[in-house]
Amino acid sequence: MPDSAADHGLLYIVATPIGNLGDISQRAADILARVDCIAAEDTRHTQRLLQVLGIHKPLVALHEHNERERHESVLQRLRQGQSVALVSDAGTPLISDPGFILVRAAREQGLAVVPIPGPCAITAALSAAGLPTDRFTFEGFLPAKRKARLEVLKALRHETRTLVFYEAPHRIRETVAAMVEVFGSERATVLARELTKAFETFYSGTAEAVVEQLAGDDYAEKGEYVVMVAGAPESSGASATGIDPDDLLTVLLREVPVKVAAKMASELTGLSRNELYQRALSLKP
Structure with a gap:
């Protein structure tokens, strides 16, 4: 117009x-x-x-x-x-x-x-993150309460698109820790803090590495965040058998150790044993 x-x-x-x-x-x-x-x-x-x-x-x-x-x-x-x-x-x-x-x-x-x-903070952050941007989903702010936050993240654990969130500085450490718990320690993660300002900072690497970067930064709890997480591998959803691997692992972990559960789940679903092992670690009570 x-x-x-x-x-x-x-x-x-x-x-x-x-x-x-x-x-x-x-x-x-x-x-x-x-x-x-x-x-x-x-x-x-x-x-x-x-x-x-x-x-x-x-x-x-x-x-x-x-x-x-x-x-x-x-x-x-x-x-x-x-x-x-x-x-x-x-x-x-x-x-x-x-x-x-x-x-x-x-x-x-x-x-x-x-x-x-x-x-727009979303597009600015994605443009410099080095994560796939052909498909992404913006999820806004995660719930402040731990239980609700974990429930939202668990609902997204099989999402193959890049995940984008906003987060407040005082919750950033616990939010990334929750992502490690749900998505696993190896999921590629990028945080953008204070975009376009004098102290603009990017934290990137595996989710576990980002947790360490935040722990070592005295200024981590200053400034608003855009949180970006690589989507799940295409194989991490339901297997060709139609069995949800997380549901299967949850049942197996009630009876057997993590390594055994991962091995059995791999044989039943055809999915990677290493990937299932990481998932089992995050699901273990």
């Missing part, structure tokens, strides 16, 4: 920098300067960006705690012919950020929604 000074009543979804302010696009800056109002996840954070850009616009707060009640007032502005820019604290709105309720309602009411693409 063309951008012209005559455009009104449009909802712009504007991507903003995830760290380095130099990543703001000229088009994004132009839109922010043109709109009648900016709906921001955190008005104080957005105000700082606008000050750098020399832009003065009315701001309304639209975040996860008020979006359900506040989105109607934004829609009313659009219906009155005002143009509105939606921004999150950093990156592309709606990617694990507020905005879904507003955008869905705008489309249901026939209002125009225009994406202004730009920075």
Whole structure:
């Protein structure tokens, strides 16, 4: 859709920098300067960006705690012919950020929604991770509680696409430890911390090696993370016999040692004994 000074009543979804302010696009800056109002996840954070850009616009707060009640007032502005820019604290709105309720309602009411693409932590991290990116799945934030986190990871253990998560710094060590427990110690893992900022850091290697890297870094619990994990090998799902190897190992481990369980499971499923041994270690009570 063309951008012209005559455009009104449009909802712009504007991507903003995830760290380095130099990543703001000229088009994004132009839109922010043109709109009648900016709906921001955190008005104080957005105000700082606008000050750098020399832009003065009315701001309304639209975040996860008020979006359900506040989105109607934004829609009313659009219906009155005002143009509105939606921004999150950093990156592309709606990617694990507020905005879904507003955008869905705008489309249901026939209002125009225009994406202004730009920075996104997911694509920035994947582009430099060295993991397969032809197919990946973004899973957002894992649950904070250990039991729920393990359940989500176990549901993903046979996923062959590269897995991508966001994680908070104070949970990063326990999250990667949980991945070792569920996916095994040898799964290729890459963490991106403080993307585009002065202390941008990548941790990479096997999951076990990444655990060690985090343990040796005093700054590991500072800055937001993108967590990327290589998908499971194609052979790690149900075997040709239709038997789920993890279910089989769970039963065998009740009666026999890990090595014996791996050997028996390999003979029954045709899967790699070494791979099954690693799985058995993570499944052993």
